[in-house]
Amino acid sequence: MVSASEGNNAIGAKLAPKVPAKAASGALSKDMPLRFQISGLDFFYGPKQAVFNLNLNIPTNRITALIGPSGCGKSTFLRTLNRMNDTIRNTRWSGNVLLDGQDITKMDVVGLRRRVGMVFQRPNPFPKSIYDNVAYGLRVNGHAGRLSDLVEHSLHRAALWDEVKDYLHKSALALSGGQQQRLCIARALAVDPEVLLLDEPCSALDPVTTAKIEELMFQLKDSCTIAIVTHNMQQAARASDFTAFMLDGKLIEYNDTPKLFTTPADPRTEAYITGRFG
Amino acid sequence: MGSHATAVERAPSPWAGRTLLRRLAEGDAVAHTVTLIFAASIILITSLLVYQLWISSAYSRKTFGWHFWFSRVWDPVFEHFGALPFIYGTLVTSAIALIIAIPLGLAAAIFLAELAPRKISDSISFLIDLLAAVPSVIYGLLGIFVVVPLMRTIIGPALKSALGFLPIFAGPNYGLGLLTAGIVLSIMVVPFIISVSREVLLTVPREQREAALALGATRWESTWKVVVPYARAGIMGSVFLSLARALGETMAVTMVIGNAALIGTSLFSPGDTIASMLANQYSEATGRLYLSALIELGLVLFLITFILNGAARLLILTTERGGGRPA
């Protein structure tokens, strides 16, 4: 179901980076509430530096897209936000990452990850039932009370409920790829995160499913800040409010999506979005 | 359906509260410690084993020193203990086992790795792995009731009539003895040679074979002259592994070897390996020195198999690395 203000949202249609007018989003401004504030971020895999002095803000309840060629550091950056890189040996980073003004390194990492959810490139449901997958985060975080309602609610939010409501106890692995990814979204939403990080969530999916997920993002952003890494420029152009372009570990340009795609300030941005490289 | 309908009323967070989070963090530390303790216990048990063998054999080591390994006298009554008969028995039976098992095993491995279609190769390998799982005592059972009579009635007389002039085939043949034990051992050891050699041969890159064939070699020539030499180290490794196995084999050997602390020149004569005599004599050993001597033999058996196993693993790794496939 698409609301009027998003009427020319492309569902499996226009592939040119023509940007529709989005009334619901505001332009980047100083008074915009910011969920994440990142300054001076350097990231190292062993001796190799992957991110250089990144300064970026992620506005609350908007969709921010990160684009750039492979290996430019966008996934690395995304994973820093919920400290997923902590699980990889030999990595270190410096700089400031603030979530609602709080330094994430000073927070308990488990609590951070409850507040900042993540959906991965390849669907990775647990080998459990659909119900148990969605309930997992709730159980693990010690949630007492009526799980069934929350599970149903999350599946609604992920636009999956109607398809699975009679099969909640079937194995999640029996679902199709697109359904599995939406299940992973439901699973991430179940713990009611303030931020949802999406790392190329549609790269393994077909265009129709991709369109469904983009629609999901629209519906979620009112209650959830979304940051999405994508290889697909058209997706960034049609689905996001703000776009950041990264190259070789550096942030090249960051602006309202319409402005970045129609009048890019940096020649490298222009080269990328017109397909001259990457 | 407007976007507001799907907005979530943000309920008061039920998981604010540091106590819960602290408990979770501690859980990680506990899990780490508990599993570490279990892992460490493995090191502890093994160290305990070596230590126990070492100190319990101290008496014998001190009493006999190096002569232990060169003396042929094994006399529990007068407490003269020399290990030479058992070393002899171990060496001879292992040699017989390998002489039979290596050609047989290598040939079968070549068949499975080079010639047989994948499905047949996998099925036959599976069956051969089952052979490796057969308990030693069952080989012994078949040894006593099948191989021994065979030796006595058919194989022995055949060898005697053809090669009876050789000292190794002289003497009376009762069925039990070094040769029988060697034959039984060879059957027990062949599955290991086959399975390891087959795997090692499979890692040899296709280009090697193809290069040989492209030069006009026959299938056999390419296999024997190119593939097998390429996998030489790994095959050696499989031999070491099998040797280590053979040395430790107890039950089947003790049931057919005749159990005599002799050094007989004939292969038909009875004898003993270190393992087979330990099985026989350990529970009846009286006297500190007797027991200590037996434990010293056990310690040495352990050390030899340890060295062989280590060498085997290194050799197998060498071929796999050289083959371009990560070990």
Place this chain on the structure above:
Amino acid sequence: MNRFRLLWRKSLNVVMLTLTGVAALAVVSVLFLILGYLIWNGGKSLNWNFFTQLPAPVGETGGGMANAIVGSMKLLLMAAVIGLPIGLMGGIYLAEFGGKAFSFAVRYTADLLNGVPSIVMGMFVNLLVVVPMKGFTTVAGGIALGIMAIPITLRSSEEFLRSVPVNMREASLALGASKWRTIASVVLPAAKGGIITGMLLALARVAGETAPLLFTAFGNQFWSPGWKQPTAALPLVVYTYAISAYPDWHRQAWAGGLVLLALVLMANIGTRLVLSRGGAARSV
């Protein structure tokens, strides 16, 4: 001259390749030979008495191996209680927590332990347990078999835990689960098929061992109450009967051997089948 040489090479090719096939066939036929002999000689002695009666007095015919079967089960139970937890927990440590040097030491010692000749293991447990307890006991036998089961369990547990994709662990961590919770609720359930089959294989292997029992459990003509008495075990009885002078005992040794081999082979074949089917399903 050239043509002759070519002919020679070609014939050699055919002969050698045929010989390799013959060798493979010969080895495989040994398996069927063993099975055949056991079934032929042991099958006719497998009756109700065999499974329910105690051995008859020495020299008399009749009787069964009930105490040996029960004894083996008790020993396996003990081996499972001792060996499997250590192997599993150690495997979890190696796969999930391990530091480089310590993990190497653990794996190395486990391989060492695996290579210990079974008779030496029996001697070790004899010195460690039987001597202080002043007697042969089921406990000692169980300990010996348990220690032997550790390396196999360790290796297979670690392998199957490692095979759970990183993807899945990250999904759990990203939801705010702690590491131990991820292991307990996601990794272990995902790996449980392989781990259980590894445990079964370890038990099947130690079930057939005789040498470690010679100086620990020792054997018993009668029932062995509790855990602190010597006990009969299936492989032990097969051994004792086989080397005895009584034809009736020989007959029973065949039967016992058949039962033992049947159990070991069933465990091996069963776990292999489960593993191959599970492997296909896991590649989702």
